[in-house]
Amino acid sequence: MQTKLRVIGLVVVASLLWISPTSAVSQRAKSQDKAKKFKTQYIGTASWYGAQHQGRKMANGKRFDRHKLTAASWYFPLGTTIRVVNVKNGESVVVTITDRGPNLRLHRILDLSEAAAQRLDYVGQGLTPVFLYPLASFETQAAGFDSGLIEAPARKNPGELEAKAIAVPM
Numbered sequence: 001m002q003t004k005l006r007v008i009g010l011v012v013v014a015s016l017l018w019i020s021p022t023s024a025v026s027q028r029a030k031s032q033d034k035a036k037k038f039k040t041q042y043i044g045t046a047s048w049y050g051a052q053h054q055g056r057k058m059a060n061g062k063r064f065d066r067h068k069l070t071a072a073s074w075y076f077p078l079g080t081t082i083r084v085v086n087v088k089n090g091e092s093v094v095v096t097i098t099d100r101g102p103n104l105r106l107h108r109i110l111d112l113s114e115a116a117a118q119r120l121d122y123v124g125q126g127l128t129p130v131f132l133y134p135l136a137s138f139e140t141q142a143a144g145f146d147s148g149l150i151e152a153p154a155r156k157n158p159g160e161l162e163a164k165a166i167a168v169p170m
Contacts, residue, residue, distance in 0.1 A: 040133055040134060041131070041132070041133040042075060042109050042131070042132050042133070043087070043129070043130070043131050043132075044107075044108065044109035044110070044129070044130065045107065045108045045109065045127050045128070045129055045130070046084065046108060046109065046110040046111070046112055046120075046127070046128055046129075046130040046132075047102055047106075047108050047110075047111050047112070047126060047127050048111065048112045048113065048114055048116070048117035048122075048123065048126070049066075049072075049111050049112075049113070049114070050066040050113070050114030050117075051066060051114070053066070054066050058070075058072075058098050058099040059072075059078060059098070059099045059100045060078050060079070060098045060099065062098065064098075064099070064113075065113070066113050066114040066115060067113075067114070067115050068113060068115060069093060069094065069095045069096070069113060069115055069116045069119070070095055070096055070097075070098040070099070070112075070113045070116070071084070071095040071096070071097055071098070071099075071110055071111060071112045071113065071116060072097070072098070072099035072100055072101035072102065072110070072111040073097050073100070073101070073109065073110050073111070074100060074101070074104065075109060076097045076134060077097070078097055078098065078099075078100075079096065079097065079098075080096070080097045080134050081094060081095070081096050081097075081134065081135045082094070082095060082096075082097065082132050082133060082134050082135060083132065083133060083135055084110065084112065084116065084120065084130050084131075084132045085130060085131045085132070086120040086121065086122060086128050086129075086130060087128070087129040087130060087131055088122070088128055088129060089120075089121055091119065091120045091121050092120070093112075093116050093119040093120055094135065095112060095113070095116050099111070108127070109130070109132070110130060110132060
Protein backbone atom coordinates (compact mmCIF):
# COMPACT_ATOMS: atom_id res chain seq x y z
CA MET A 1 0.00 0.00 0.00
CA GLN A 2 2.80 2.42 0.89
CA THR A 3 4.58 1.71 -2.37
CA LYS A 4 1.42 2.54 -4.33
CA LEU A 5 1.10 5.85 -2.44
CA ARG A 6 4.78 6.61 -3.08
CA VAL A 7 4.38 5.88 -6.81
CA ILE A 8 1.24 8.01 -7.02
CA GLY A 9 2.97 10.83 -5.13
CA LEU A 10 5.99 10.58 -7.46
CA VAL A 11 3.73 10.70 -10.53
CA VAL A 12 1.87 13.75 -9.18
CA VAL A 13 5.08 15.62 -8.38
CA ALA A 14 6.60 14.72 -11.76
CA SER A 15 3.49 15.89 -13.59
CA LEU A 16 3.50 19.20 -11.68
CA LEU A 17 7.15 19.74 -12.52
CA TRP A 18 6.45 18.91 -16.16
CA ILE A 19 3.40 21.22 -16.43
CA SER A 20 5.03 24.35 -14.91
CA PRO A 21 7.73 24.96 -17.54
CA THR A 22 5.43 24.20 -20.43
CA SER A 23 2.72 26.53 -19.14
CA ALA A 24 5.29 29.30 -18.68
CA VAL A 25 6.42 28.82 -22.27
CA SER A 26 2.84 28.89 -23.54
CA GLN A 27 2.12 32.06 -21.54
CA ARG A 28 5.19 33.73 -23.03
CA ALA A 29 4.05 32.73 -26.52
CA LYS A 30 0.57 34.11 -25.82
CA SER A 31 1.98 37.47 -24.71
CA GLN A 32 4.13 37.65 -27.85
CA ASP A 33 1.06 36.90 -29.97
CA LYS A 34 -0.79 39.77 -28.28
CA ALA A 35 2.09 42.12 -29.06
CA LYS A 36 1.97 41.07 -32.71
CA LYS A 37 -1.80 41.67 -32.86
CA PHE A 38 -1.46 45.37 -31.97
CA LYS A 39 -2.05 47.26 -35.18
CA THR A 40 -1.38 50.84 -36.06
CA GLN A 41 -3.02 50.81 -39.48
CA TYR A 42 -6.53 49.65 -40.31
CA ILE A 43 -8.46 48.98 -43.48
CA GLY A 44 -12.21 48.61 -43.25
CA THR A 45 -15.59 50.18 -43.80
CA ALA A 46 -16.54 53.61 -42.49
CA SER A 47 -19.97 55.12 -42.04
CA TRP A 48 -21.02 58.63 -41.06
CA TYR A 49 -23.55 60.25 -38.78
CA GLY A 50 -24.95 63.73 -38.83
CA ALA A 51 -28.20 65.53 -38.05
CA GLN A 52 -29.78 62.66 -36.09
CA HIS A 53 -26.97 62.86 -33.50
CA GLN A 54 -26.51 66.64 -33.44
CA GLY A 55 -26.13 67.92 -29.88
CA ARG A 56 -26.00 64.50 -28.21
CA LYS A 57 -23.39 63.87 -25.55
CA MET A 58 -20.32 61.95 -26.73
CA ALA A 59 -18.01 59.63 -24.81
CA ASN A 60 -15.58 62.49 -24.16
CA GLY A 61 -18.35 64.45 -22.36
CA LYS A 62 -18.82 67.13 -25.04
CA ARG A 63 -21.75 67.64 -27.39
CA PHE A 64 -21.59 66.26 -30.93
CA ASP A 65 -21.27 68.82 -33.73
CA ARG A 66 -21.70 67.39 -37.21
CA HIS A 67 -19.77 70.32 -38.71
CA LYS A 68 -16.51 69.44 -36.93
CA LEU A 69 -13.96 66.89 -38.11
CA THR A 70 -14.55 64.17 -35.53
CA ALA A 71 -15.01 60.40 -35.50
CA ALA A 72 -16.13 57.52 -33.33
CA SER A 73 -14.03 54.36 -32.99
CA TRP A 74 -13.43 51.45 -30.62
CA TYR A 75 -9.89 50.91 -31.91
CA PHE A 76 -8.22 54.16 -30.79
CA PRO A 77 -8.18 56.04 -27.47
CA LEU A 78 -10.30 59.18 -27.14
CA GLY A 79 -8.43 62.26 -28.31
CA THR A 80 -6.31 60.39 -30.87
CA THR A 81 -5.78 62.22 -34.15
CA ILE A 82 -6.03 59.93 -37.16
CA ARG A 83 -5.79 60.31 -40.92
CA VAL A 84 -8.61 58.66 -42.84
CA VAL A 85 -8.14 57.93 -46.56
CA ASN A 86 -11.06 57.02 -48.81
CA VAL A 87 -9.79 54.01 -50.77
CA LYS A 88 -12.22 54.61 -53.68
CA ASN A 89 -11.14 58.14 -54.58
CA GLY A 90 -7.93 58.84 -52.60
CA GLU A 91 -9.38 61.79 -50.65
CA SER A 92 -8.15 62.10 -47.07
CA VAL A 93 -9.04 63.97 -43.89
CA VAL A 94 -7.56 64.30 -40.40
CA VAL A 95 -10.08 63.72 -37.59
CA THR A 96 -10.04 63.41 -33.80
CA ILE A 97 -11.60 60.46 -32.00
CA THR A 98 -14.25 61.94 -29.71
CA ASP A 99 -16.74 59.11 -29.31
CA ARG A 100 -17.14 55.35 -29.16
CA GLY A 101 -18.78 53.44 -31.95
CA PRO A 102 -19.91 52.14 -34.36
CA ASN A 103 -21.67 49.04 -33.07
CA LEU A 104 -19.20 46.16 -33.45
CA ARG A 105 -21.77 43.82 -34.98
CA LEU A 106 -22.09 46.19 -37.95
CA HIS A 107 -18.49 45.32 -39.02
CA ARG A 108 -17.42 48.94 -39.40
CA ILE A 109 -14.24 50.40 -38.00
CA LEU A 110 -15.17 54.08 -37.95
CA ASP A 111 -18.10 56.50 -37.79
CA LEU A 112 -17.22 59.91 -39.19
CA SER A 113 -18.98 63.21 -38.67
CA GLU A 114 -20.92 64.61 -41.62
CA ALA A 115 -18.22 67.24 -42.30
CA ALA A 116 -15.52 64.56 -42.51
CA ALA A 117 -17.70 62.39 -44.77
CA GLN A 118 -18.23 65.37 -47.09
CA ARG A 119 -14.47 65.90 -47.34
CA LEU A 120 -14.05 62.23 -48.24
CA ASP A 121 -16.88 62.63 -50.79
CA TYR A 122 -19.08 59.68 -49.77
CA VAL A 123 -22.09 61.28 -48.09
CA GLY A 124 -24.39 59.97 -50.85
CA GLN A 125 -23.18 56.38 -50.48
CA GLY A 126 -23.35 56.12 -46.68
CA LEU A 127 -20.48 53.61 -46.47
CA THR A 128 -17.00 53.56 -47.98
CA PRO A 129 -13.81 51.52 -47.66
CA VAL A 130 -11.15 53.47 -45.75
CA PHE A 131 -7.53 53.20 -44.71
CA LEU A 132 -6.72 54.85 -41.39
CA TYR A 133 -3.73 55.34 -39.15
CA PRO A 134 -2.95 57.47 -36.09
CA LEU A 135 -0.82 60.60 -36.43
CA ALA A 136 1.97 61.38 -33.99
CA SER A 137 0.94 64.13 -31.64
CA PHE A 138 3.51 66.46 -30.19
CA GLU A 139 3.55 70.00 -28.97
CA THR A 140 6.24 72.51 -29.77
CA GLN A 141 7.19 75.67 -27.98
CA ALA A 142 8.96 78.61 -29.56
CA ALA A 143 12.30 79.64 -28.09
CA GLY A 144 12.48 83.15 -26.68
CA PHE A 145 14.33 85.73 -28.75
CA ASP A 146 16.79 86.65 -26.01
CA SER A 147 17.27 83.16 -24.60
CA GLY A 148 20.83 82.02 -25.02
CA LEU A 149 20.81 78.55 -26.47
CA ILE A 150 24.58 78.16 -26.37
CA GLU A 151 27.33 80.14 -24.80
CA ALA A 152 30.06 81.70 -26.90
CA PRO A 153 33.38 79.86 -26.60
CA ALA A 154 35.99 81.49 -24.41
CA ARG A 155 38.85 83.02 -26.41
CA LYS A 156 42.41 82.51 -25.40
CA ASN A 157 43.79 85.46 -27.31
CA PRO A 158 41.58 88.60 -27.39
CA GLY A 159 42.81 89.70 -30.84
CA GLU A 160 42.41 86.28 -32.39
CA LEU A 161 39.01 86.87 -34.00
CA GLU A 162 39.36 90.58 -34.79
CA ALA A 163 39.12 91.65 -38.38
CA LYS A 164 42.12 93.45 -39.77
CA ALA A 165 41.65 96.49 -41.97
CA ILE A 166 43.69 96.56 -45.12
CA ALA A 167 44.41 99.84 -46.81
CA VAL A 168 43.42 99.68 -50.45
CA PRO A 169 45.13 102.26 -52.72
CA MET A 170 42.77 104.36 -54.84
